[in-house]
Amino acid sequence: MFKSSLQAHKRIAFACHRRAASFSFLPSLKIRVTVNAANSFHHAYSTKPLPKLTAESYPNVTRSSSFKELSPEDMKFFRSVLSEQEILSSTNEEDLAFFNEDWMRKYRGQSKLVLRPKTVEQISKILKYCNENKLAVVPQGGNTGLVGGSIPVFDEIVLSLTQLNKIRDFDPVSGILKCDAGVILENADAFLAEHGYIFPLDLGAKGSCHVGGVVATNAGGLRLLRYGSLHGTVLGLEVVLPNGEIMDSMHSLRKDNTGYDLKQLFIGSEGTIGVVTGVSILTPPRPKAFNVSFLGVESFDAVQKVFVRAKQELSEILSAFEFMDLNSQKLTKLHLKEAIHPLEEEYPFYILIETSGSNKEHDDAKLEAFLEKTMEEGLVLDGVVAQDETELRNLWQWREMVPESSQAGGGVYKYDVSLPLKDLYSLVEAANQRLEEKGLLSPDDASKPVISAVGYGHVGDGNLHLNVAVREYTKDVENALEPFVYEFVSSKSGSISAEHGLGFQKKNYIGYSKSEQEIKMIKDLKSHYDPNSILNPYKYV
Amino acid sequence: MSKQLRILVPVKRVIDYAIKPRINKAGTGVEKAGVKFSMNPFDDIAVEEAVRIKEKHKNLVEKIHAVSIGPAKAQDILRTALAKGADTCTLVDAKEAELEPLAVAKILKKVVEKQNANLVILGKQSIDDDCNNTGQMLAGLLKWPQATNAAKVVIDEANLRATVTREIDGGEETISAPLPMVITTDLRLNSPRYATLPNLMKAKKKPMEKLTLSDFSDVDTAPRLEVVKVEEPPARSAGIKVASVDELIAKLKDAKAI
Numbered sequence: 001m002f003k004s005s006l007q008a009h010k011r012i013a014f015a016c017h018r019r020a021a022s023f024s025f026l027p028s029l030k031i032r033v034t035v036n037a038a039n040s041f042h043h044a045y046s047t048k049p050l051p052k053l054t055a056e057s058y059p060n061v062t063r064s065s066s067f068k069e070l071s072p073e074d075m076k077f078f079r080s081v082l083s084e085q086e087i088l089s090s091t092n093e094e095d096l097a098f099f100n101e102d103w104m105r106k107y108r109g110q111s112k113l114v115l116r117p118k119t120v121e122q123i124s125k126i127l128k129y130c131n132e133n134k135l136a137v138v139p140q141g142g143n144t145g146l147v148g149g150s151i152p153v154f155d156e157i158v159l160s161l162t163q164l165n166k167i168r169d170f171d172p173v174s175g176i177l178k179c180d181a182g183v184i185l186e187n188a189d190a191f192l193a194e195h196g197y198i199f200p201l202d203l204g205a206k207g208s209c210h211v212g213g214v215v216a217t218n219a220g221g222l223r224l225l226r227y228g229s230l231h232g233t234v235l236g237l238e239v240v241l242p243n244g245e246i247m248d249s250m251h252s253l254r255k256d257n258t259g260y261d262l263k264q265l266f267i268g269s270e271g272t273i274g275v276v277t278g279v280s281i282l283t284p285p286r287p288k289a290f291n292v293s294f295l296g297v298e299s300f301d302a303v304q305k306v307f308v309r310a311k312q313e314l315s316e317i318l319s320a321f322e323f324m325d326l327n328s329q330k331l332t333k334l335h336l337k338e339a340i341h342p343l344e345e346e347y348p349f350y351i352l353i354e355t356s357g358s359n360k361e362h363d364d365a366k367l368e369a370f371l372e373k374t375m376e377e378g379l380v381l382d383g384v385v386a387q388d389e390t391e392l393r394n395l396w397q398w399r400e401m402v403p404e405s406s407q408a409g410g411g412v413y414k415y416d417v418s419l420p421l422k423d424l425y426s427l428v429e430a431a432n433q434r435l436e437e438k439g440l441l442s443p444d445d446a447s448k449p450v451i452s453a454v455g456y457g458h459v460g461d462g463n464l465h466l467n468v469a470v471r472e473y474t475k476d477v478e479n480a481l482e483p484f485v486y487e488f489v490s491s492k493s494g495s496i497s498a499e500h501g502l503g504f505q506k507k508n509y510i511g512y513s514k515s516e517q518e519i520k521m522i523k524d525l526k527s528h529y530d531p532n533s534i535l536n537p538y539k540y541v
Numbered sequence: 542m543s544k545q546l547r548i549l550v551p552v553k554r555v556i557d558y559a560i561k562p563r564i565n566k567a568g569t570g571v572e573k574a575g576v577k578f579s580m581n582p583f584d585d586i587a588v589e590e591a592v593r594i595k596e597k598h599k600n601l602v603e604k605i606h607a608v609s610i611g612p613a614k615a616q617d618i619l620r621t622a623l624a625k626g627a628d629t630c631t632l633v634d635a636k637e638a639e640l641e642p643l644a645v646a647k648i649l650k651k652v653v654e655k656q657n658a659n660l661v662i663l664g665k666q667s668i669d670d671d672c673n674n675t676g677q678m679l680a681g682l683l684k685w686p687q688a689t690n691a692a693k694v695v696i697d698e699a700n701l702r703a704t705v706t707r708e709i710d711g712g713e714e715t716i717s718a719p720l721p722m723v724i725t726t727d728l729r730l731n732s733p734r735y736a737t738l739p740n741l742m743k744a745k746k747k748p749m750e751k752l753t754l755s756d757f758s759d760v761d762t763a764p765r766l767e768v769v770k771v772e773e774p775p776a777r778s779a780g781i782k783v784a785s786v787d788e789l790i791a792k793l794k795d796a797k798a799i
Contacts, residue, residue, distance in 0.1 A: 288575060294735075342735050371738055384735035387621045388579030389559030391735060 050097075051105040052473075054153050054504070061538055063154040067136045070113060070155065074135060078115060081125045086163065088114040099158045102151050103144060104407055104414070106473060107504060109152030111138070116163045120238065120246065120277045126159065127275065127534075128244025136537050139271035141213025142184065144205035146414050149217065149270050149503025153538045161212050164277060167191055168250075175283045176235060176252040181212020181276045198286040200227035204400045212276040218268030220499030225460035226319040226356070227284060230267050237263040238278030242530040250280045265525070270501050271536045273529040287319070287356030289363050292392045293371060295383035296347030300425040303349050306379055307421075307459050310353060313370040317363050320354035321460045325428065328402045328454035330443075331469060335405035342384045342395055351380075351459075352399045402456050406467035409451045413468040413477065415485050419494035424464050427488055428455030431466055431481065438480050449474045463498040486512040504539045544603035545701065546720070548591045549658035551608050551649055552584040552622055554615040555669040564771050571669075571771070580618040583664025585625075586726040589733040591662050592626030594696055601698050604628040606656050610635050610648055616749065623744035624736035631656075631750040635762075638754065642674035644762040649675070650682045651757055659721035660703070665690050666725075676725035686718035690727040 055061070068074075078087060088095050090112035100109045117123050130137050136156040143150050152158060161182035168178040175197050179188060186206040189199040201214060203221035213219075215237065218230055227233060236249040249263050266274055297303055303323045310318055326348050333341055343350070357363045367385070374380040386392035406412045419427060432453045435441040442448035451469040466485065470477055486496045490512040497506055497513065510519060522541050526533075556562050557579040562571040580588075588607065595602040607622035607630040609615040619630045633648060640648075653661060666673035680687035688694075688705035692713060695704045704717040708727045736744075754762055783789045793799045 293738075295738075340732055340734070343737075368741075372742060375738055375742075380738070383738040385738065385741060387624075387736050388582075388585075389557040389577060390582070393559065395735075 051101060051108045054107045054109060054148070054151075057107075057473075061153060064136075064533070064537060066134060066532070067156075067534070067537070068134045070135065070157070074129075074133065075113075077129055078113070078126070081122055081129075082115060082117055086116045086118060086122075088116065099140060099143065099160060100151060102146075102148055104146065104412060106411060107148040107151055107153075109138075110155050111152040111158045112155060114158040114160055116160045118163045120164070120240065123159065123164070123240045123275060123277055124244045124246055127240055127242055130157065130534050131242045131244065131532055134532055134534065136534050138536055139216070139275045141182065141210035141216070142205065142208040144209040144213070145217060145503060146416070146500045147497070147503030147505040149501055149536070149539055150213070153504060156537065159275065161210055161275075161277070164212075165210075168278065170195060171252065172196075174252065174254075175285065176280060177283050178250055178252070178278065178280045179211055180278055181210060181215075183211045185209050185211055185214060192283055193286060196286050197283040200233045200281070200284055201230065204403060211279050211281075215267055215279050216269060216271050216276045217501045218499070220458070220461060220463065222320050222322070222354075222458070224458065225321060230281075231264060233282050234263060234267055234279060235282055236280035237266055237276055239263075239266050239274040239276050241274045242532070242535050246277075247274070248278075250278050252280055254282065268501065270503060270540055272526055272540045273535065275535070285358075288358050289356065289360035290319075290392060291355045291363055291367050292386045292395045293353045293367065293383055294342040294386075294395045294398065295351040295353070295371075295380045296343045296345070297349050297351060297380055298347065300349060302379055303351060303425075303459060304421060306351055306374055309374055309379070310370065313373070314353070314355055314366055317355040317357040317366060318353070318460075319356040320352065321458070322352040322399045322456065323459050324350045324352070324399060324402060324456040325425070325454055326350075327452045328406070328456045328467070329398065331408075331452060331454060332398060332401050332405040335408045336397070336401060339394070339397070342398060343382050345382060347381055350398070352395065354396075399456065402454070403465070403467065406454060406469040409469050410471040411473045412470065413473075413481055414500070415466040415468075415481070415496075416498050416500040417464050417466065417485070417489045417494050417496055418462050418498040419464055419489060419492050421459070421462050423492045423494070424457070424459070424462065425455055426492075427464060427485065428453060428466055430488055431468065431485065434480060434484060435468070435477075438476070440477055440480060446471065449477050461498070483509060483512070489513075502540050507539050507541065510541055544601060546594075546598070546602045546660055546696075547656060547658045548594065548602060548605045548660045548662060549608060549649075549653055549656055550584070550587050550591050550605060550622065550627060551610075551645075551652075551661070551663045551675070552588065552618055553581040553664070553667045553669075554578050554609060554611045554618045555581045555667050558582055558668050564773060568771055569768060578614065578617075580621055581664050581667045581669075583666060583668070583726050583728075585664075585733045586728070586730050587662040587664050588622050588625050588627060589731045590691075590694060590724075590726060592734075593731065594694070595626065598696055598698055601696070606630060606658065608633065608649070608652050610640060610645055612636060619749060620741075620744050621736055623747045623749075624741045625734060626740075627747075629748050629750070631752060633757070634751065634753045636754075638762065639764070640762055641764055641766060642672045643678055643765070644760060645675050646678035646682055647760045648757050648762075649679050651760070653679075653683060661685075661721075661723045662694075662726065663723075664726055676723050680723040683721070683723070685721050685723055687723040687725070688716055688718065689725040691724050692727055692729045694724060694730070 099114045100111055137159050138152045138156045140150045140158050140160045164180045165182040166180045170177050172195050188211050192199055201221045202223045215230055236251045238250050239247045307321055310321055355363050355367055386395050435450050440448055441450040443452055449470050453468045455466055457464040486509045489496050495513045496509050557577040560577055565572045591605045605627045607619055607627040609619050610633040613634050616632055663676050690708040691705045692708050693706035701720045702717055707714045
């Protein structure tokens with residue numbers, strides 16, 4: 001009892017802010033926050049007005065006339081395949097709102113029907129029917145995407161994988177996990193933890209996002225530095241194609257050099273050529289010892305130098321190297337209110353280093369030596385090291401809460417780009433300068449739309465998150481940023497989407513990262529597997 | 542004024558409170574192998590309070606001495622205490638022995654005497670056994686005043702008194718007593734700071750006195766209690782969803798909850 005009251009005391013602020021996250025160490029709250037994601041979401045935001053319909057915000061995007069509108073006959077068919085509990089239709093708009101809005105509250109669709117099947121066979125029947133009848137479909141996982149890819153634009157049917165959520169098989173010798181697409185990432189990781197393994201991917205939305213969703217969007221996350229991308233760890237997939245055919249490659253072979261590696265096509269396809277229903281993934285042993293250190297440095301140059309040193313001296317135990325700029329921490333401080341920032345003084349840049357390994361003493365000694373040296377050399381100006389689990393989790397909050405803090409003031413424009421390391425931060429500086437020149441930015445003046453443009457990200461992966469925190473979404477801001485950001489990234493030979501994908505937001509900007517030939521081949525594949533374009537229309541390419 | 546206050550902060554190494562303890566196979570206690578340990582959170586608050594008193598009363602506090610009775614690995618939490626602001630520390634290596642509160646209080650009394658401490662600040666309880674005995678027993682043995690469950694501590698430098706606001710059922714109680722005294726900490730007292738890198742480095746150079754239970758041979762540390770059995774609480778049955786308020790009321794009536 002005392003333990004839980006202590007936890008609640010310290011953690012409740014975080015738990016309430018974090019959307020539908022489940023905290024295994026907070027049993028009393030777990031039930032409330034996870035049972036119904038839709039409810040907690042709407043509870044948290046009920047005082048704010050509905051976001052604008054995507055169709056109104058983007059009048060140049062029009063509903064394709066080739067798609068049929070939902071008819072009573074269609075409903076009859078769906079009722080023959082699914083139980084009442086698996087169908088959410090327009091009788092209650094509240095129920096549908098969760099599936100029609102993204103969590104940034106930037107996009108809102110007008111779907112009148114959400115299907116939540118429990119079996120792969122049902123999904124096959126649904127897609128076959130929709131394909132034959134030209135009904136557009138949006139596959140949806142945990143709906144935590146950041147580019148508007150998981151929500152309908154017009155009246156597309158939402159195919160939610162929420163109820164396809166069983167762990168299928170786990171081999172404790174090889175560490176290969178097979179599970180349904182709708183398993184929540186944190187639940188998959190908790191299951192693996194019991195067997196001494198870890199999910200090779202971790203991200204802030206782990207309490208809501210689905211395993212299938214992270215595969216379909218090729219999410220990167222916080223552990224990519226250590227465990228590599230999903231293109232390497234995913235061993236096989238089960239995918240339902242638009243015509244209802246099921247591609248099953250759910251084997252557990254680490255090596256299989258026969259034919260095209262088809263699963264790769266679906267990793268990062270964002271639900272445009274098939275619906276991922278099952279995932280077979282290789283999981284590494286769970287490290288026994290974690291350490292987290294939070295450092296303050298004086299420049300982005302110092303961030304890079306510390307990174308090089310960390311790779312050299314921490315080598316195999318380095319599992320995350322994240323940087324955050326001062327403005328991102330200022331926003332987070334405002335958002336977390338009473339939580340104490342790890343460092344007393346302000347520094348232009350902050351670094352979070354995580355090590356994980358099998359031997360605590362060994363890791364401690366390595367980290368200690370590394371920190372001592374970098375401090376003596378003046379590279380690191382100040383820093384703290386977590387002394388217990390709570391401090392460790394609290395330190396991570398100062399990185400993981402940046403996205404949410406960025407949007408707490410009203411909204412956020414998110415850009416997730418890959419850039420050569422030396423140019424990584426220059427985009428944030430350029431964006432700030434541009435917004436200031438246009439008179440759009442002020443941290444204090446509420447008449448200006450932009451609060452702050454902040455930068456943070458995964459240094460290890462050359463991945464920058466530029467978040468432009470705004471008081472409201474306006475065309476002025478969007479026009480100032482787009483295509484400016486994409487042109488800037490393109491000029492440095494970067495990628496306009498490092499890990500969030502294209503979705504609705506970046507559909508028109510793929511040309512900044514892919515060549516004409518590449519785009520042509522992508523379109524060929526799309527039209528081959530989805531000739532009627534029923535899957536996730538108006539997005540991707 | 543000469544520095545007159547010597548604060549002793551006893552700290553205990555416990556299974557980290559963010560970790561769910563598991564019962565061992567024999568059913569005699571919790572599994573300790575391969576589990577993360579850290580400082581008892583209430584003791585962390587005690588360290589923080591001592592440091593804050595020292596920062597506020599620079600001319601009053603001579604030193605803060607931390608002490609831990611436990612396995613050799615309790616050194617780790619003593620280093621943490623040193624990094625957070627304690628000046629010196631003592632490890633009483635008890636090896637694998639698990640001491641009961643009375644034995645702990647008797648050893649602490651000896652440490653208090655040796656260190657000539659006149660203020661003891663410790664957690665109101667440790668989160669492993671939840672006894673909530675040690676502070677009270679120590680005060681009794683020393684015949685000192687005690688203020689348990691502290692939510693606020695104010696030191697009157699001129700009169701060497703402490704005024705303590707205590708958490709009690711339904712509210713607060715404010716009491717005042719002359720030093721020396723024993724204070725046990727509650728949650729709201731403060732939010733402990735992080736251990737900074739420079740301080741962690743300095744902590745390595747701070748002195749750590751190492752003793753063993755044999756240095757306290759006149760204290761009877763034999764357990765007086767026998768653990769009969771340790772078991773998990775019964776699992777809660779799953780909840781159900783109801784469609785309407787009427788159904789909810791009907792179910793509650795069936796369950797005789799209303």
